[in-house]
Amino acid sequence: MRIVLLGPPGAGKGTQAVMLEERLGYIHLSTGDILRSNVKKGTEIGNKAKSFMEKGELVSDDIVIEMMISEIRSLDKSKSFMLDGFPRTVYQASKLDEALSKVSMPLDMVVYFKTSEETLMFRLTGRRICRECGANYHAVNMPPKKEGVCDKCGGELYQRKDDKPETIKKRLTVFDSQTKDLIAYYRDKGILVEVSGDLGADEVYEKLFGIINDRDKDRS
Numbered sequence: 001m002r003i004v005l006l007g008p009p010g011a012g013k014g015t016q017a018v019m020l021e022e023r024l025g026y027i028h029l030s031t032g033d034i035l036r037s038n039v040k041k042g043t044e045i046g047n048k049a050k051s052f053m054e055k056g057e058l059v060s061d062d063i064v065i066e067m068m069i070s071e072i073r074s075l076d077k078s079k080s081f082m083l084d085g086f087p088r089t090v091y092q093a094s095k096l097d098e099a100l101s102k103v104s105m106p107l108d109m110v111v112y113f114k115t116s117e118e119t120l121m122f123r124l125t126g127r128r129i130c131r132e133c134g135a136n137y138h139a140v141n142m143p144p145k146k147e148g149v150c151d152k153c154g155g156e157l158y159q160r161k162d163d164k165p166e167t168i169k170k171r172l173t174v175f176d177s178q179t180k181d182l183i184a185y186y187r188d189k190g191i192l193v194e195v196s197g198d199l200g201a202d203e204v205y206e207k208l209f210g211i212i213n214d215r216d217k218d219r220s
């Protein structure tokens, strides 16, 4: 199964991807995580991406497309994978289609997490992440047992620079102006499914799991 997780910042793409990874063994490729790791290591990609990410703008298509297509090419073709945060423009989507069709691995499904702006703001302003293992928390919805400390590894929790209210607003505007067109793009291809991102994480997962199972049955 090859899936794209599509939705505005804070819709829960990363949270669901981690659940699918842990429970079904799907490979999770997150553009944001790969870019942040490049920024941390100070690579050429990271240095080019840093200021765009901090401002809440998209990193240029060329950088992201090359980076993600080389990640996808390196995957074991028999494994299921999820793309989280890619594509984000129609141009990126067309290049992804081109690359996947060359290796006869078309996408099976694109899941759009439709989520209200109120939910997105609440989730992003409260998100906390572990510096060591990357585990995701929410100050109110999914708090750690001890404030500021990761339950899984004891690492320090921090707030992403782009999770400040002004930058969140910018990211939401960028989603509306540059990414939302992908909904129609994939609906026209007949592979778009919609799930409410406003539900709790377990409810979203149940719905997603049901959709994946149905799609699996259709394929076999």
Ligand code: AP5
Pocket (backbone or CB within 6 Å): 007, 008, 009, 010, 011, 012, 013, 014, 015, 016, 031, 032, 033, 035, 052, 053, 054, 056, 057, 058, 059, 060, 061, 064, 084, 085, 086, 087, 088, 089, 092, 123, 124, 126, 127, 128, 136, 137, 138, 139, 141, 142, 162, 171, 197, 198, 199, 200, 201, 202, 204
């Ligand atoms: P990226 O890291 O991809 O950020 P994003 O798309 O803005 O998505 P988020 O990680 O903020 O949200 P999410 O939907 O994964 O939500 P999460 O599960 O964490 O990208 C960052 C930047 O990189 C971009 O701004 C851009 O600059 C660059 N970039 C990335 N991809 C690019 C591309 N293709 N092209 C160009 N540039 C690119 O959840 C959020 C919070 O809510 C968490 O605290 C979580 O615990 C909580 N939560 C999640 N689900 C639920 C739920 N159902 N109920 C209650 N709480 C929940």
